[in-house]
Amino acid sequence: MNITGPELLHMATLIGLFILTASIAVVVYCIVRGPHSADRIIALDLLSVVVVALVALYTVFSHNGVFLDVALAYALVAFLGTVAFARFLERSVSHCRREGDFHD
8 A cells, every 4th residue: 555645644634633623522521511610711721722723734634824824813812712711710719718608
């Protein structure tokens, strides 16, 4: 069996896309099932990283460089969203601790 370079690249990107899609399913399960709010925020950040990797790998698969701009923009927005969620969680935990009803 003789596999040329483009065929090998195509096969490798398909396998990578499958693995990243399966990873998204596991991360979504962790977001839904996470025992604490902090675990859900970390899983949400991981989801954004996996989606950026998925878009970057799809760029290689489709031979279209436009998707790299989409991945870069999504990574910047996802980072800001994670920081906002973390600050919200920090403020809500500090407020609950002042009130004396923190049970996370």
